[in-house]
Amino acid sequence: MRIDRDDAVERVLRALGRAEAPGGLEARIAREVERRQRLAGPTMAGVWWRGAVSGAAAALFLVGIVMVGRHFVLRQAQVPPERSLIAGRVSPAGAAVGLVRSGGGRVPCADAGGSRVLGASVEGRDGERLEIAEAQPRQPPLTALTEEERNLVRVVRVADVKELAMLNPEVRARIEAEDAAQFQSFFAEPVYKPEKPAAAEPLEAVPGMAEPAAGPASAEPDATQPSTEPATGGNQ
Amino acid sequence: MAAIGEQSLRWFSAERVEAEPGWTDVAALVRDYSGLLYRVAHSVLRNSAEAEDVVQDTFVRVLQHNGKLAGIVEIRPWLVRIAWNLALDRRRRIRPEQMDEAFAAGLAAGEMGVDLALAEAGRMKQVLEAIERLPGKEREALLLSAMEELSTAEIGKVLGRSESSVRSLLFRARTRLRERLGD
Numbered sequence: 001m002r003i004d005r006d007d008a009v010e011r012v013l014r015a016l017g018r019a020e021a022p023g024g025l026e027a028r029i030a031r032e033v034e035r036r037q038r039l040a041g042p043t044m045a046g047v048w049w050r051g052a053v054s055g056a057a058a059a060l061f062l063v064g065i066v067m068v069g070r071h072f073v074l075r076q077a078q079v080p081p082e083r084s085l086i087a088g089r090v091s092p093a094g095a096a097v098g099l100v101r102s103g104g105g106r107v108p109c110a111d112a113g114g115s116r117v118l119g120a121s122v123e124g125r126d127g128e129r130l131e132i133a134e135a136q137p138r139q140p141p142l143t144a145l146t147e148e149e150r151n152l153v154r155v156v157r158v159a160d161v162k163e164l165a166m167l168n169p170e171v172r173a174r175i176e177a178e179d180a181a182q183f184q185s186f187f188a189e190p191v192y193k194p195e196k197p198a199a200a201e202p203l204e205a206v207p208g209m210a211e212p213a214a215g216p217a218s219a220e221p222d223a224t225q226p227s228t229e230p231a232t233g234g235n236q
Numbered sequence: 237m238a239a240i241g242e243q244s245l246r247w248f249s250a251e252r253v254e255a256e257p258g259w260t261d262v263a264a265l266v267r268d269y270s271g272l273l274y275r276v277a278h279s280v281l282r283n284s285a286e287a288e289d290v291v292q293d294t295f296v297r298v299l300q301h302n303g304k305l306a307g308i309v310e311i312r313p314w315l316v317r318i319a320w321n322l323a324l325d326r327r328r329r330i331r332p333e334q335m336d337e338a339f340a341a342g343l344a345a346g347e348m349g350v351d352l353a354l355a356e357a358g359r360m361k362q363v364l365e366a367i368e369r370l371p372g373k374e375r376e377a378l379l380l381s382a383m384e385e386l387s388t389a390e391i392g393k394v395l396g397r398s399e400s401s402v403r404s405l406l407f408r409a410r411t412r413l414r415e416r417l418g419d
Contacts, residue, residue, distance in 0.1 A: 005417045009410070012363045015343050017382035021274040022284060025291065030266050033295050037262075 313393040374409035
């Protein structure tokens with residue numbers, strides 16, 4: 001019985017160790033391996049220089065992108081000299097109107113804060129070109145202002161004391177209150193004080209006529225008569 | 237134009253000549269070791285198609301390490317180890333027990349009658365199931381020992397064990413098989 005068990009194990013192991021490979025296995029594998037080698041390239045050893053060339057091309061591409069981006073950023077930071085405004089005034093809506101010499105000479109920028117010119121232009125008198133620009137807040141120019149530009153800025157930006165004071169809410173409230181009081185005092189209705197009937201201006205006594213007695217009647221005038229009419233008016 | 241053509245031809249010829257030694261090495265390995273690697277993979281998987289795929293994957297791996305072939309001293313244990321690991325990896329996706337019935341029937345087929353062949357196939361299937369139930373290292377040592385081309389030392393190199401350890405594993409495996417098949 002034991003011999004049978006060992007024999008069975010040996011037969012199974014022998015069968016596993018002598019398993020026949022299917023016919024044409026070597027040829028199939030050789031073809032497949034050669035095909036994969038061709039797909040991988042002529043030489044596996046030549047991969048390194050292809051990788052180096054690809055890496056260099058990628059590096060050049062990245063450097064180009066960086067240079068173009070840097071150039072673009074620097075260009076955005078500068079004001080184009082051909083489109084500078086000789087004199088500009090920013091309207092509350094943010095629009096600036098300026099004159100540009102058609103001769104193309106370099107003119108200083110009028111707005112210290114900088115203006116973005118969006119290209120709307122109209123021909124004016126004497127060959128001057130009127131440009132309508134939309135002013136947008138952005139970074140001030142990197143270059144320093146000339147003496148003329150500084151004077152222009154000084155002229156345009158007048159520091160009015162009252163306007164500066166109006167920036168303070170307390171002062172502004174006080175000034176508004178004073179203005180309102182002046183307005184009220186100027187346009188308020190006059191206040192008429194009731195005059196005393198006879199005591200205020202003593203009349204000359206008419207002969208033969210009794211002098212009105214001072215009493216409640218004088219203190220409370222008759223309602224049928226206007227208060228402003230003197231009591232002696234009926235006798236005249 | 238003709239000069240360019242000649243230069244290109246020389247260029248590709250040079251590359252081809254450069255590529256030839258590596259390719260001839262791999263082709264020689266395919267010719268010499270395909271059968272052994274197939275049997276190694278088949279002992280684990282017991283499936284002919286899967287074993288073929290393992291052999292092909294083995295030589296694809298060899299091709300990827302073509303430049304290191306010259307530095308490998310013992311090429312046979314190295315190849316068997318690659319195929320062995322690939323077969324074990326593939327074994328996780330298939331169930332070799334499903335193939336045991338057909339394999340056992342193929343073993344029992346012969347000049348004996350149908351009844352005897354069925355009984356013999358049943359015994360073979362029991363042996364295969366007993367081998368599958370062995371502990372991992374014992375089973376691996378036993379299956380590799382079935383390959384006549386592999387010495388005990390080479391089996392140890394494939395499994396990463398010493399020669400004496402492989403002998404011990406084989407002894408324990410056979411003892412356990414006898415015990416389990418005697419029940």
